[in-house]
Amino acid sequence: MVKEILNIENLFVEYSNIRGKVKAVRGVNLKLYKGENLALIGESGSGKTTLGTAIIRLLPSSGYIKEGRIVYKGNGNEYDISKFNEKDLRQFRWKEIAMVFQSALNSFNPVLKVWDQIYDTAKAHGINNRSFVRERAISLLRYVQLDPERVINSYPHELSGGMRQRVLIAMSLLLEPKILILDEPTTALDILTQRNIIELLRIIKADMGLSMIFISHDLSLAAELADRVAVMYAGAIVELGSVEDIFYRPKHPYTLGLIKAVPTVTAGFRELYSIPGSPPDLINLSPGCKFSPRCEYKISACEKDEPTLVEVGPDHFVACIRHKEINNGR
Amino acid sequence: MKTREILRRIFWEPLVIISRDKAGLIGFIFLLFILLLSFIGPYFIKLDTEVKLDRIYQFPSREHILGTDNQGRDIFSQIVNGGRDVIIVAFLAALISTLIAVSLGSLSAYAGGFTDTVIMFITEIILTIPQFPLLAVLAAFVRLTNTTMLAFIIGFLGWPALARAIRSQVLSIKERDYIEAARVLDLGRAHIIFSEILPNMLSYIVISLIMAMTGAVYSQVGLIILGLVPFYGHNWGLMIQLAWTRGAIFYKGSIFYILSPIIAIALFQWSAVTFTRSLEGIFNPRLRAGE
Amino acid sequence: MEDRAIIQLDHVSKSFTVRSGIFGGRKHMQVIGDLSLSIGKGEVLCLVGESGCGKTTTGKLIVGLIRPTSGRILFEGKDIWSMHNEEFKNYRKAVQIIHQDPYSSLNPVHRVYNILSAPLFRHGIVKNRSEAEEKVLELLDRVDLTPPRDFIYKYPHQLSGGQRQRVAIARSLTLNPKFIVADEAVSMLDVSIRLSIIELLRRLKEEMNVTFLFITHDLAMAKYFGWEGRIAVMYLGRIVEIGPTPRVIENPLHPYTKALLMAIPEADPQVTRNKKPMQLRSLDIPSLLNLPPGCSFNPRCPFWIEGTCDREVPDMYEPEKNHYVSCFLFKGK
Numbered sequence: 043m044v045k046e047i048l049n050i051e052n053l054f055v056e057y058s059n060i061r062g063k064v065k066a067v068r069g070v071n072l073k074l075y076k077g078e079n080l081a082l083i084g085e086s087g088s089g090k091t092t093l094g095t096a097i098i099r100l101l102p103s104s105g106y107i108k109e110g111r112i113v114y115k116g117n118g119n120e121y122d123i124s125k126f127n128e129k130d131l132r133q134f135r136w137k138e139i140a141m142v143f144q145s146a147l148n149s150f151n152p153v154l155k156v157w158d159q160i161y162d163t164a165k166a167h168g169i170n171n172r173s174f175v176r177e178r179a180i181s182l183l184r185y186v187q188l189d190p191e192r193v194i195n196s197y198p199h200e201l202s203g204g205m206r207q208r209v210l211i212a213m214s215l216l217l218e219p220k221i222l223i224l225d226e227p228t229t230a231l232d233i234l235t236q237r238n239i240i241e242l243l244r245i246i247k248a249d250m251g252l253s254m255i256f257i258s259h260d261l262s263l264a265a266e267l268a269d270r271v272a273v274m275y276a277g278a279i280v281e282l283g284s285v286e287d288i289f290y291r292p293k294h295p296y297t298l299g300l301i302k303a304v305p306t307v308t309a310g311f312r313e314l315y316s317i318p319g320s321p322p323d324l325i326n327l328s329p330g331c332k333f334s335p336r337c338e339y340k341i342s343a344c345e346k347d348e349p350t351l352v353e354v355g356p357d358h359f360v361a362c363i364r365h366k367e368i369n370n371g372r
Numbered sequence: 373m374k375t376r377e378i379l380r381r382i383f384w385e386p387l388v389i390i391s392r393d394k395a396g397l398i399g400f401i402f403l404l405f406i407l408l409l410s411f412i413g414p415y416f417i418k419l420d421t422e423v424k425l426d427r428i429y430q431f432p433s434r435e436h437i438l439g440t441d442n443q444g445r446d447i448f449s450q451i452v453n454g455g456r457d458v459i460i461v462a463f464l465a466a467l468i469s470t471l472i473a474v475s476l477g478s479l480s481a482y483a484g485g486f487t488d489t490v491i492m493f494i495t496e497i498i499l500t501i502p503q504f505p506l507l508a509v510l511a512a513f514v515r516l517t518n519t520t521m522l523a524f525i526i527g528f529l530g531w532p533a534l535a536r537a538i539r540s541q542v543l544s545i546k547e548r549d550y551i552e553a554a555r556v557l558d559l560g561r562a563h564i565i566f567s568e569i570l571p572n573m574l575s576y577i578v579i580s581l582i583m584a585m586t587g588a589v590y591s592q593v594g595l596i597i598l599g600l601v602p603f604y605g606h607n608w609g610l611m612i613q614l615a616w617t618r619g620a621i622f623y624k625g626s627i628f629y630i631l632s633p634i635i636a637i638a639l640f641q642w643s644a645v646t647f648t649r650s651l652e653g654i655f656n657p658r659l660r661a662g663e
Numbered sequence: 664m665e666d667r668a669i670i671q672l673d674h675v676s677k678s679f680t681v682r683s684g685i686f687g688g689r690k691h692m693q694v695i696g697d698l699s700l701s702i703g704k705g706e707v708l709c710l711v712g713e714s715g716c717g718k719t720t721t722g723k724l725i726v727g728l729i730r731p732t733s734g735r736i737l738f739e740g741k742d743i744w745s746m747h748n749e750e751f752k753n754y755r756k757a758v759q760i761i762h763q764d765p766y767s768s769l770n771p772v773h774r775v776y777n778i779l780s781a782p783l784f785r786h787g788i789v790k791n792r793s794e795a796e797e798k799v800l801e802l803l804d805r806v807d808l809t810p811p812r813d814f815i816y817k818y819p820h821q822l823s824g825g826q827r828q829r830v831a832i833a834r835s836l837t838l839n840p841k842f843i844v845a846d847e848a849v850s851m852l853d854v855s856i857r858l859s860i861i862e863l864l865r866r867l868k869e870e871m872n873v874t875f876l877f878i879t880h881d882l883a884m885a886k887y888f889g890w891e892g893r894i895a896v897m898y899l900g901r902i903v904e905i906g907p908t909p910r911v912i913e914n915p916l917h918p919y920t921k922a923l924l925m926a927i928p929e930a931d932p933q934v935t936r937n938k939k940p941m942q943l944r945s946l947d948i949p950s951l952l953n954l955p956p957g958c959s960f961n962p963r964c965p966f967w968i969e970g971t972c973d974r975e976v977p978d979m980y981e982p983e984k985n986h987y988v989s990c991f992l993f994k995g996k
Binding site for chain 3: 085086187202203204228232233234235236237238240241259260261262263265266285286289299300301303304305306307308309314315316317318320321
Binding site: 548549550552553554555556557558559560563567568571572574 | 752758770
């Protein structure tokens with residue numbers, strides 16, 4: 043039995059803005075096991091990034107956890123992250139869970155050299171031993187295949203996008219976290235650089251045995267790296283399963299649609315299909331299945347109650363009342 | 373139906389947007405109050421010019437809300453009647469400098485090259501001249517017989533900083549994709565400047581206009597206090613000058629005489645600046661659409 | 664072939680001057696170097712490359728937003744920068760662009776009606792409001808924004824990304840263009856709607872007989888959209904390989920094209936996990952300010968020939984019919 047390291051229970055996250063309350067995450071239940079790679083897949087507005095930032099409590103100021111628990115199991119104890127105060131969080135972030143943010147450039151302060159940013163991060167988490175931090179930083183930078191002496195004395199703009207992403211990954215490993223959350227780690231990078239980052243993440247996983255959560259709109263990243271995939275739509279998980287289940291035996295019409303919407307290059311031509319319509323407004327949500335307005339399998343019952351996740355195979359869960367009729371026809 | 377729609381868009385929607393920002397709303401209410409007081413008030417409250425030696429430096433009472441001055445005249449009536457000229461001059465001056473700034477700034481940015489270099493050279497020269505001393509010197513030479521003249525002088529000296537700001541804004545908007553699309557569609561220079569670029573800067577321009585107004589109020593009042601503008605008539609600046617030259621600061625009882633115009637000016641300036649907060653929303657279609 | 668070309672680039676290069684430091688003086692940054700290309704009427708040409716390879720600059724050169732440093736750009740056989748006024752106006756109307764980002768390509772202060780009617784009025788296609796409204800509704804219908812009346816008086820921010828992109832496409836159609844440059848037209852959109860936009864472009868191409876230059880970093884999209892056309896692969900301002908789409912995908916010749924195809928992450932776990940990426944000699948892309956001599960891929964290329972690849976720029980060779988490659992490995996084949 044694999045040990046779970048993170049357990050998200052019935053989590054609701056909202057943002058308040060001028061128009062009302064944006065229900066960004068609605069009743070998510072999700073476990074992360076030790077040493078696994080979990081991919082959170084979804085389009086813009088699906089709540090995947092909100093879920094990721096809620097886990098390390100870095101939601102923007104208008105966002106808040108409305109309900110639910112985020113239980114972290116480490117050092118033989120259980121902690122509810124959602125109840126942490128600022129001081130607890132400082133002890134917790136980067137040491138237990140670290141996050142690499144989407145925009146590699148914006149994550150840096152443009153007027154500070156890489157070394158100063160690394161040292162500031164370490165200091166913020168209570169490590170003041172300069173030479174220790176430096177030694178560790180240099181070994182990590184070398185580990186992510188950068189020239190440490192050169193990079194450490196550079197300003198962020200002097201580095202290429204791929205190098206910056208590697209620096210961020212190295213920084214996230216500084217305090218040896220048990221969980222690493224990566225938000226769109228390869229988006230906006232060149233193909234050859236993407237490949238390089240993917241290989242790097244594989245090596246890190248093999249060497250350090252971390253648990254990783256990938257947040258991405260890009261199915262190919264999940265196909266590359268994930269052990270399990272959670273597909274999100276309108277703030278809820280609509281399908282959860284192993285990477286093979288999701289890609290080869292999808293049981294939710296949305297998952298099926300997503301997979302059929304992406305052409306491949308080296309595999310042969312496959313039947314492509316695009317999902318009509320656009321995602322719902324997260325402020326005024328209608329009852330019933332949130333995907334039903336775009337769904338070709340819709341029946342009148344779909345508009346009544348929102349379906350919950352049911353197990354359709356070993357560790358394969360789907361929130362669709364018509365899952366039995368969905369065959370991928372691949 | 374059509375007219376109702378237009379009325380709704382011009383009057384009701386802006387009010388809704390203004391009411392969203394509390395500070396902006398307070399600024400708006402005060403500004404409205406001062407404007408009504410200064411432009412409508414004089415029809416109801418006549419300027420008290422009658423010397424009443426038995427009532428010199430009275431403290432506020434039911435009869436004289438703000439007390440009386442060194443000749444026993446009602447201060448409140450002077451405040452009510454002293455705002456209009458100040459505000460008109462400030463508005464005219466701000467309008468002139470904003471017009472010059474917007475035309476030169478956007479021309480400079482859009483034309484680029486030699487035109488840009490020349491306009492920016494002139495702008496920078498004017499910018500380096502210390503404004504207030506120049507105003508003082510000019511005021512001493514030019515016969516300032518009316519308010520419009522004063523407004524022109526203040527306005528002609530007030531545009532360079534804004535012109536530079538407008539230029540850099542236009543430069544950044546010029547690079548947007550929708551400007552490229554307009555160029556490819558051959559929509560013409562005039563369309564691109566007036567219909568594509570400037571509407572995006574409207575809130576900025578109007579806010580700058582109000583800021584220029586507050587600047588013009590200070591220049592104007594400063595000139596009057598220094599006695600450099602042989603102003604006839606009656607206004608807040610003149611009130612301060614008179615209070616000052618009649619030695620008001622030496623009498624304890626004169627505090628309301630000298631403070632009243634100062635507070636009136638400060639209140640006008642503060643409410644104008646605070647009101648600008650709401651303006652952003654009025655010109656932003658994203659906020660306007662009311663959803 | 665030559666006389667049927669709608670757009671030709673004849674030894675075009677484009678450099679920008681950049682200032683480096685206070686005393687650094689000026690440097691030339693060559694974004695496009697000696698590019699020759701011919702696009703036939705009704706063809707789909709996909710220009711593929713990574714960021715900074717010059718593909719967007721090529722697009723802007725073709726629509727006449729910027730002028731080449733040297734070389735000529737021909738529209739229907741005439742150099743666009745020596746056209747007289749009337750000809751240039753016709754060229755402007757005939758060649759349109761669709762931008763990548765639908766959030767910045769529509770002016771936020773205008774309603775859809777104003778965005779689409781401005782070019783119609785300007786070029787005398789419509790005379791009054793009711794004509795304009797009718798024409799705008801027709802355009803909205805054509806890009807599947809249905810029912811059009813729901814969209815005509817909306818502001819851009821009231822539309823989703825996909826809907827905005829449809830408005831941008833409708834705008835590019837206002838003047839009945841012959842040639843459209845689609846610059847990463849779907850890459851900012853959500854995965855589930857990309858395909859519907861591609862389908863729309865494909866349908867417009869059929870219905871209106873428009874020639875497309877489809878600029879993208881996404882080889883899969885290029886393959887999907889341009890299967891009947893050609894792919895040109897760009898690297899550091901030069902075309903390194905050009906040929907019929909199926910041939911370039913199935914039989915890539917240039918080491919860079921091969922490296923790309925071997926590296927692309929794909930949305931299929933079995934396919935993508937079994938990829939054997941090419942081991943490049945270097946991960947770093949050379950700076951445009953300091954391009955390597957010879958073939959610009961030589962510092963990274965595992966097949967480089969010392970003394971040849973780092974000295975001379977290879978010519979275009981044609982090892983199979985209509986499939987050209989700029990690499991010394993194919994010299995004399």
